[in-house]
Amino acid sequence: MVACMPPGSPELALSPEALAIIESTVTKEFVENLAYYAFQKLSQKWWRGVWNGKIPGGVQAEDVAASALEALMTADPTKGGREWNRERYPDLMDFLRSVVDSKVNHLVERLENRMEQEPAPKQDETISDFIDRKRDHRSLPEEPNPRTNEEAANDNLFLALLDEVKDDALLTRILECQLDGIYKRADIATKLGVEPIQITQAAKRLDRRLVKFREKHSHMNPFKDS
Amino acid sequence: MPDPENTPATDAVKLLAEFLYEPELNLSADEIRVRLKEAHVDIAQVEKRFRAALAQARGRSALATAQQRREAFLSKISDLKKQLATSSEVREHVRQLVEKLFGQEATAAVAWRNFEKATDDDLRSMIEDMTLLEELEKDDQSTPTT
Numbered sequence: 188m189v190a191c192m193p194p195g196s197p198e199l200a201l202s203p204e205a206l207a208i209i210e211s212t213v214t215k216e217f218v219e220n221l222a223y224y225a226f227q228k229l230s231q232k233w234w235r236g237v238w239n240g241k242i243p244g245g246v247q248a249e250d251v252a253a254s255a256l257e258a259l260m261t262a263d264p265t266k267g268g269r270e271w272n273r274e275r276y277p278d279l280m281d282f283l284r285s286v287v288d289s290k291v292n293h294l295v296e297r298l299e300n301r302m303e304q305e306p307a308p309k310q311d312e313t314i315s316d317f318i319d320r321k322r323d324h325r326s327l328p329e330e331p332n333p334r335t336n337e338e339a340a341n342d343n344l345f346l347a348l349l350d351e352v353k354d355d356a357l358l359t360r361i362l363e364c365q366l367d368g369i370y371k372r373a374d375i376a377t378k379l380g381v382e383p384i385q386i387t388q389a390a391k392r393l394d395r396r397l398v399k400f401r402e403k404h405s406h407m408n409p410f411k412d413s
Numbered sequence: 414m415p416d417p418e419n420t421p422a423t424d425a426v427k428l429l430a431e432f433l434y435e436p437e438l439n440l441s442a443d444e445i446r447v448r449l450k451e452a453h454v455d456i457a458q459v460e461k462r463f464r465a466a467l468a469q470a471r472g473r474s475a476l477a478t479a480q481q482r483r484e485a486f487l488s489k490i491s492d493l494k495k496q497l498a499t500s501s502e503v504r505e506h507v508r509q510l511v512e513k514l515f516g517q518e519a520t521a522a523v524a525w526r527n528f529e530k531a532t533d534d535d536l537r538s539m540i541e542d543m544t545l546l547e548e549l550e551k552d553d554q555s556t557p558t559t
Contacts, residue, residue, distance in 0.1 A: 200473035210467065216442050218459050223445045226452055230434035234427040248454050253462035260466035334420060342422035345429075361432070366421070370428035372435055387437075394433055 201262050205271065209259070212279050218252070221283055225251040228291045233298070238344055238410035240401055243298050251294070255286040340409050347407070351400050357381070357389050358396075486548055493544055503536045504529075510543065 201209070226248035233242050242248075259282070261268030269286050276282035345362075352358040357379070364375045372390065376383040405411055440448075449456060507528050515521035528536065 200477040201470050203474055203478065206467075206470060206474055213463060215456070215460065218463065219442065219445050219449060219456055222454050222456055222459055223440070223449055224436055224438075226449070226454055227434050227436040231431055231436070234423075234430040237426055237430050237433065248452070249456070249459045253459045256459070256463045257466045260463075260470040262470070334418075334423075338420045338423050341420075341426045345422050345425055362425075362429070365425045365428040365432060368424075368428065370431045372432065375432070390433055390435070397433075 201260065201271075205273070209279065213256070217280065218256075220280065221255065221287070222248055222252040224284055225249075225255070225287045225291070228287055229294075232291050232295045235410045237397065238401065238408055240398065246294060246298070251287055251290050254290060255283050258286055258290075259283060336409070340407075343407055344404065344410075347404055348397075348400060351403075352393070352396060355389075355392070357385065358393055361386070361389055361393070486545060489544065489548060490541055493541060503533050503540070506540055507536050510540070 226242075229242045229246065229248055229251065230236055233246075236242055255269075258267060258269040259271055259279075262270050264270060269282075271279070271282050276285070345366075349359065349362050352362065360379055361375055364370070364378060369375055369378055372386045373383060376386045379386075401408065401411065508525060511521055511524050511528065515524060531539075
């Protein structure tokens with residue numbers, strides 16, 4: 188059963204029954220749980236955060252969590268809402284986490300696109316001359332692809348990180364797993380034949396070591412201000 | 414020249430972020446609170462926006478319920494008008510209503526005589542009003558007070 192009034196309503200609105208469930212379920216603890224999930228998701232998807240230690244400026248976990256709750260309450264997809272299908276998601280938290288996932292993915296995609304740099308006006312160049320120059324692509328100098336620059340920086344930093352943690356055999360093996368495309372903690376534990384808790388502890392250890400690593404390698408880190 | 418689509422190091426860093434910040438779903442409420450505080454996440458702001466959205470949703474839901482009721486009433490009245498198309502049906506309908514209200518009491522005969530003097534249009538209008546009132550009473554009994 189879906190949580191909305193049947194068609195014919197002035198707009199797609201939550202049914203009184205769904206409203207009652209939401210009111211009794213969304214406690215302070217529930218909101219904290221959702222906000223922390225949003226925080227983790229943002230950190231997980233904004234990969235530049237590995238090197239700059241923070242999620243992008245202006246983007247906050249509380250915005251994402253509040254926006255997911257607002258989408259639930261709006262319900263109508265034509266008004267930016269998300270309709271809670273209680274058959275598919277009997278647990279409200281599962282539904283809201285899926286909304287957070289989708290919002291974070293869109294947000295990170297938009298930010299990634301914004302990172303693609305456009306040609307800028309030269310000093311002493313008028314805006315109309317700049318626009319003319321932009322129209323005529325032959326006049327633009329061949330600039331290196333931003334992705335190529337990023338790749339080179341990531342390569343240098345990743346190798347430096349491998350070197351930094353060479354005293355910790357488990358961390359080294361975990362980083363090698365990332366190079367092999369294995370990243371889920373459970374999968375890494377299975378591949379390396381260790382207990383999942385050891386992998387969780389290693390992740391915390393690596394996160395702490397990254398703080399010092401960023402300071403030590405700030406001279407070669409183009410992501411530090413992004 | 415390197416292929417900009419071939420980015421093994423960037424891919425490895427993306428996976429490293431996935432690994433480092435994989436959501437931990439089984440933390441206790443206290444642990445979550447501590448971590449939110451460390452990350453300076455403002456929960457009061459989320460709660461405030463939720464309460465505002467909840468109030469708006471309540472309003473939309475009440476409006477939708479009211480519109481559904483109105484449509485149901487209009488549909489019943491429309492059906493009734495079709496049923497009462499002929500005068501004999503109108504009078505039969507009123508007779509049934511009188512019997513329902515007074516049963517076999519002597520007052521039933523008196524009441525029925527009074528209605529016999531009314532025009533068909535008056536009777537139709539009275540039946541519509543009585544049906545609407547009946548529906549409203551039923552609705553009031555089934556709607557929980559807020």
